[in-house]
Each structure stands twice: as C-alpha cells, then as structure tokens.
Amino acid sequence: MKRLFAGIFGLAVVIVTFYASTNAQNRAVLAEAQRITGDRFTVGARTPNGATVYAVRQPSAAMLNAIDRGLADLFSVARRNGYRRALNYTSYTIFVANPDRTKDGSGRYSPDIAVGAAQYAGTGYDQGGYIFAAGMIIARNPMAFVISEHTSNFARVSDLVRYEGEHLVLYQNDRRRYEQTKDHSQGGGHPILR
Numbered sequence: 001m002k003r004l005f006a007g008i009f010g011l012a013v014v015i016v017t018f019y020a021s022t023n024a025q026n027r028a029v030l031a032e033a034q035r036i037t038g039d040r041f042t043v044g045a046r047t048p049n050g051a052t053v054y055a056v057r058q059p060s061a062a063m064l065n066a067i068d069r070g071l072a073d074l075f076s077v078a079r080r081n082g083y084r085r086a087l088n089y090t091s092y093t094i095f096v097a098n099p100d101r102t103k104d105g106s107g108r109y110s111p112d113i114a115v116g117a118a119q120y121a122g123t124g125y126d127q128g129g130y131i132f133a134a135g136m137i138i139a140r141n142p143m144a145f146v147i148s149e150h151t152s153n154f155a156r157v158s159d160l161v162r163y164e165g166e167h168l169v170l171y172q173n174d175r176r177r178y179e180q181t182k183d184h185s186q187g188g189g190h191p192i193l194r
C-alpha cells in the first residue's frame, strides 16, 4: 500500500514537471513571436480542427477556416511525399500578427510583417535592415509560425500556412531537405512539396 502510494505520488510529480516544462516552452515561443513582430498576442483561439492560434485580437472565422484549409493541404501533400510525422492539427501553433504593410510594391493586397533582414541583408529582399515577410517560423519544436491578419483574400492565408508548414514538416521528416530549403536567401521558394 505504501509502495502504491509512492508510485502514484511519483507519477503526479512527473505530470506536474511535464506541464511546467510545456508551459515554459510555450512562454519562450510566445516571447519569441512577440520579439520578432513587436506585437502582443493577447487572444488565444483554436481552429475548428484543433490548431492553436494566438492573435492580437479575436481572429475571424474566415481566418481560422483558412488556417485549417492550409494545414489540410499541407498534410495531403506531405503524405504524397511519404512523410508521416507532424501531420496533426493540434501540433501546430499559428501567431496572427498585425501587418506592417497591407500592399506590396505593385499595389496588390499583401498583408506582411517587417522583420530584421538577417541572412537576407543585401539581397533583393532587403528594405534597409528589414524585409517584408508573408510568414516566418517561430519554433520548430513545438511547431509554431507567424502570419499576418487578413481581412480578405483568405486563399492567401491558406497558402501561407501551407508554405510555412512545409518547413516544419520537412524538419520533422526529412532533415536534409529541410536544411536545403529552410533559407530562401539563396533562391528557391514555395511550394517546396509537390
């Protein structure tokens, strides 16, 4: 009886530790998303299929559905490529940021975020120390990325989700191909998986 009790107690401690480290991890990912975007993600939501969303304000149903469509497209193309890992909605966290511009250079609706130029410094993307990005990976494990809030052209949201997701699926399933395609400064874009 005493041993049984010790066993249960041990399990409880393991569970508490697990939750604590998950929360610490999630806090670190949130802090990174806020550092990169300069936004505060105060609203938590879930897509109908179970992906986690953090946003600067309550995301519209159209945004949430578009995220699910993008993940569905991602999972089907990943399966076609023989990948099996990370193909479930609940493993993904999507940050929905305030756009830093809503139109691209040619005047098309294109809500994007400005981020530090880093490896894109001096390339055609460089706007003077920063670049406009449609989406960006925040963490690979747990899997998280950021896109901008859209008020129309939700097909673009689905595409961006699929494209950022490609990096994460490759990281989880095909590390060599991930390394070859993770950085677009040397050319090569999306879709990666066909």
Ligand SMILES: [Zn+2]
Pocket: 163, 164, 167, 182, 184, 190
């Ligand atoms: Zn990319």
